[in-house]
Amino acid sequence: MSWPSILMIKPVKGLDEGARENFLSFLQQDYPEYQILFVVGDGSDPVVELLRELQAEYPEKVRFKIIFEHSGTNRKMNNVNRAFEGEKGDLVLLNDSDIRVDPKYLKSIVRPMLDDPSVGMVTCLQRGTPAGGWSSRLASLMLNTEAIPQALVAYRLFPIDFAFGPTMLLRRDALEKSGGFSALTDILADDYHLAQNLVRAGYKIHLSPYLVDARIGEESPGDLWRHEIRWVRTYRNCRPVGYAFSILTRPFVFLLTGGLLAAATGQMALAGASLLLYLLHFLILVTISDRMLDRPLDGKDLCLFPVREALSLLLYLGSFGSRIVWRGHAYRLMPDGTLRAMDSSGFAGGPASGREAP
Numbered sequence: 001m002s003w004p005s006i007l008m009i010k011p012v013k014g015l016d017e018g019a020r021e022n023f024l025s026f027l028q029q030d031y032p033e034y035q036i037l038f039v040v041g042d043g044s045d046p047v048v049e050l051l052r053e054l055q056a057e058y059p060e061k062v063r064f065k066i067i068f069e070h071s072g073t074n075r076k077m078n079n080v081n082r083a084f085e086g087e088k089g090d091l092v093l094l095n096d097s098d099i100r101v102d103p104k105y106l107k108s109i110v111r112p113m114l115d116d117p118s119v120g121m122v123t124c125l126q127r128g129t130p131a132g133g134w135s136s137r138l139a140s141l142m143l144n145t146e147a148i149p150q151a152l153v154a155y156r157l158f159p160i161d162f163a164f165g166p167t168m169l170l171r172r173d174a175l176e177k178s179g180g181f182s183a184l185t186d187i188l189a190d191d192y193h194l195a196q197n198l199v200r201a202g203y204k205i206h207l208s209p210y211l212v213d214a215r216i217g218e219e220s221p222g223d224l225w226r227h228e229i230r231w232v233r234t235y236r237n238c239r240p241v242g243y244a245f246s247i248l249t250r251p252f253v254f255l256l257t258g259g260l261l262a263a264a265t266g267q268m269a270l271a272g273a274s275l276l277l278y279l280l281h282f283l284i285l286v287t288i289s290d291r292m293l294d295r296p297l298d299g300k301d302l303c304l305f306p307v308r309e310a311l312s313l314l315l316y317l318g319s320f321g322s323r324i325v326w327r328g329h330a331y332r333l334m335p336d337g338t339l340r341a342m343d344s345s346g347f348a349g350g351p352a353s354g355r356e357a358p
Contacts, residue, residue, distance in 0.1 A: 011080055030106075041075055074185055092175055098215055110169065121205050123168055125212075132217045144295050188337060255281075
């Protein structure tokens with residue numbers, strides 16, 4: 001089999017939990033021809049030292065570019081767009097910095113493109129792996145018991161026209177015909193809109209069964225809230241009707257209030273039925289996490305599950321707003337999905353420019 005060459009673009013900022021091991025997992029792929037281009041937005045970023053070490057160890061596979069001026073509000077996509085200029089590669093892979101994979105990753109996601117020329121993008125779900133205390137467990141529970149089940153339901157019920165940022169493998173010609181990365185420099189949900197642009201250009205999106213591992217470190221309560229409120233407001237902005245009705249997939253509030261009201265009025269049979277339905281919901285999610293995701297929930301996860309349910313309900317209620325904080329900068333999320341900076345450091349004017357690190 002002839003495997004096409006891959007240019008992997010990996011935007012990075014700061015040192016994520018297990019950063020070196022994450023990056024090494026991509027450098028140890030069972031794949032004949034690929035190169036990783038790391039993209040950094042600040043030459044003083046602590047990740048630069050690590051990238052220099054990896055470049056010395058893997059000179060044929062590792063390069064990195066520092067982008068020091070920006071022209072749009074999505075800093076990540078500004079950096080990616082600028083770094084991509086003049087680059088080669090039959091396929092272009094954009095993925096996150098905080099994920100980890102096994103050596104079969106690249107071949108797994110490339111195969112669907114070899115089998116079907118109409119596939120313009122292959123994307124993957126991410127499962128959470130806690131690498132810290134209670135907050136990392138709460139974040140992992142969100143991925144494993146909420147995000148993945150909801151995505152699978154959507155995948156089964158509707159044609160797939162969305163993507164997931166942890167992995168977006170693109171045909172080069174499909175990327176160009178859909179407007180390229182330059183169309184995303186002011187958009188928050190770049191993964192969603194990139195997929196939408198590809199579908200409008202006549203290509204299909206393929207959801208790979210491969211699961212990437214998101215290594216989730218410890219966060220403060222405030223950081224956890226800001227992180228997840230940005231996610232839910234992004235989701236609501238992309239699919240407002242679907243997100244509004246997603247409350248129906250959150251039985252916590254209905255079964256809890258229904259059970260309490262039934263018990264308060266002496267209708268113990270209804271109260272018992274509410275409890276049984278909630279236990280069924282709980283067991284389904286536990287089974288998905290264990291058997292489908294290979295992430296069984298331990299005792300600490302089970303104790304945090306009600307907290308996760310309550311937090312998700314609060315996030316749902318808080319999603320009907322437009323202010324987000326992303327990488328320390330405040331933005332207003334507009335109805336069309338674009339970002340408007342709320343502070344002077346949100347972006348720097350002028351054309352984007354950068355240089356490749358020696």
